[in-house]
Amino acid sequence: MSVRVESNSYLTDEQHRVYTLREALERNGGTPSGFLELLAAVIDDETWRKVPSGVNSDEPFEDFASFVEAKPPFGLGAKVEDVRVLLQIKHPHEGVRRVREQMDRMRAEANRLLGTGPEEDPVTRDARDFGGYAKTGGWLFGLMVARCVQPGSNQGEKPESSPRGSRHEVMKVSANEFGRRAGCSANRVMRFYRAWSRAVEDGLVPGFEDLQPGVDIDLPDADAWSQYYATRSSGESERGTRISAAAEAEGIRPTKALEVAENPTALRVAILSDSGTAEAARNALMDRLEEDPDLQAAMAKHISDTATLKKAVAAETKRAGQVEYVRTALEEGAVKTPAGQIIPLPDDIKADAEERLLPSDHAGQSGPAEAAAAYEVLHQFVVQSVDKNPQVNVQERRAALHSRVRQASKAFEQLSLDEVGDLYDEELIESLEQLNGFVATCIQSMKAAAQRPPLRAVREA
CATH class of the missing domain: 1.20.5 (Single alpha-helices involved in coiled-coils or other helix-helix interfaces)
Known part of the structure; x- marks a missing residue:
């Protein structure tokens, strides 16, 4: 039994809302702003579950698809396929965040309620899209921009080269218009455009004038895309160009280096929380120090102003001096006394010093403890050798006295005797x-x- 309602005087609130939704579907399906808004309300408060499914029935609809196809005043009297088509059309005010979020929620819930449509298996669709992107990477999106965008063009402007009536007379649009339709910024669109332009200069892809909207071409390998596309506008600046060139020289993607350069706070967190990152940062700074006088001055000032660093520098200087002293002695097979006298090293002393110099943790570098232990072995050998040999002992004492006298003389020579009277x-x-x-x-x-x-x-x- 079919019922046609011309008046809403006998309808419940829920049926009235369904009736209005049905009228919106018939009246403005071409620009379905009213329909989409009413559908969002019907889905949001589950109106379709609150109306009877037919004449002389209090039972609700079993599913949303039954509600869509049921005849008025109980359902919409529409085809599910038609509603699916309307769901793909954007609301004219989706540029407003509130409207966009409302439409996104409505579409997600409507698609869930309607289920998978004919020939719309989501796994197959995703696999197809993934396969296309896996083969071409960013070139696929670059082609979309390159064949559809003509910077500075008006939306209604047709290319003069397009023959009237040809299948290629679909007009290209500006970056702003393409971005509006894509739901992204014009700047992002232009980054793809400039990447394609750079590839054109290298002869890797056809020029813009040879591309038409909707027409596919063979695309380069996906790995080549990163050489032309900069995900950030900073990649096109002088600073970004330097970073990109250095990244390519190191064999890494420029986008990774640019991302780090644009996020100093994230870099700081990584250095503070991870020893491996801190080590990489230290090595990079040391490499840069050699060619950056400003950085040298800044690092030197920072060290001199920080007590803990000053102590660490002093300790490291002492360690390096001890290690150098021991290694020189081991290489030459002899040690020098403070007076410069040469004393040959016995084999057992050499072996003892060499063993103590080796790092205990196999880190590749002797630490302060190892350096001090090896140095002490040679120092004690020198002290004992000087004590046992009177001639050497006298020479050492004479050298020590010479040193102290010279120091005292130098101190008095630096005095200004003309002023002592005052x-x-x-x-x-x-x-x-x-x-x-x-x-x-x-x-x-x-x-x-x-x-x-x-x-x-x-x-x-």
């Missing part, structure tokens, strides 16, 4: 007189020792 101070004079006494005593002691015959001569007499 600096009278009893305590200072007392200290100088005491020092003078020490010097005189030292001189007398050395002269007296020189006048005594050598101990060997006394014994022979």
Whole structure:
């Protein structure tokens, strides 16, 4: 039994909403803004579950598809396929975020309720799209832009070269219009356009004038796309060009390097939280230091202003000096005393020092503990060797005294004696007189020792 309702006086609120939705479907299906909005409301509050499924029946519809196909005033009296088509048409106000979000929710729920349509298996569709992209990568999207976009063109403008009535007379649009239809920015569209342009210059793809909307061509291998496309506008700046060139030289994708360069906070977090990233950053800084005077100055100032770093630099300098001393001694087979005297190293001392110098954790570099232990072995050998040999001992003591006298002399030579008259101070004079006494005593002691015959001569007499 079919019922046609010309008045809504006998309809419930839910039936009235269904009736209005049906009228919207018939009246403005060409520009279905009203239909889409009403459908969103019907789905949102599940109106279709609250109306009877037929005459003399209080049972609701078993599914949404039955509601769509049921005759008025119970259903929409439409074909599911027609509703699927209408769902693909955009609401004219989807540029407004609220409307877009409402339409997205409605379409997702409507498609879920309607289920998979004929010849629309989502697995097959996704597999087909994935296969096309896997073969061509970004070239597929680049082709879409290259064949449809003519920067600066008006939407209604037709190419003059297109013959009237030909299948290629579909007009190209501006980047703004293409982006509007695609739901993305014109800048993103132009990045694909410029990438294609660079590939044209290399002879890899046809020029824009040889491409027509909807016409496919053979595309290059997917791996080549990253050489032409920059995902960020910074990749086209002078700075981005340098980064991209360096990335290609290292064999990595420029987009990865650009992403890191544009996210210093993320880079800082990675360095702070991961030792491997910190090590890579340190190596990069050390490589850059050699050719960047400004960075050298900044690093030096930072180290001098940071107490912990100053201590670390001092400790590392000491470690490096000890390691160099030990390695030189092992290579030459001898050590030098402070006075510059050469003492050959016995094999057992060499073996002991070499063993202690090896890093315990096989890290490839001797740490402070290993360096200090190896250095101490040689230091104790030198001390014992000097103590056992009187001649060597005297030479070492003489060298030490020479060093101290030179230091004292240099200190007095740096004084400006022309100004001491204005600096009278009893305590200072007392200290100088005491020092003078020490010097005189030292001189007398050395002269007296020189006048005594050598101990060997006394014994022979």
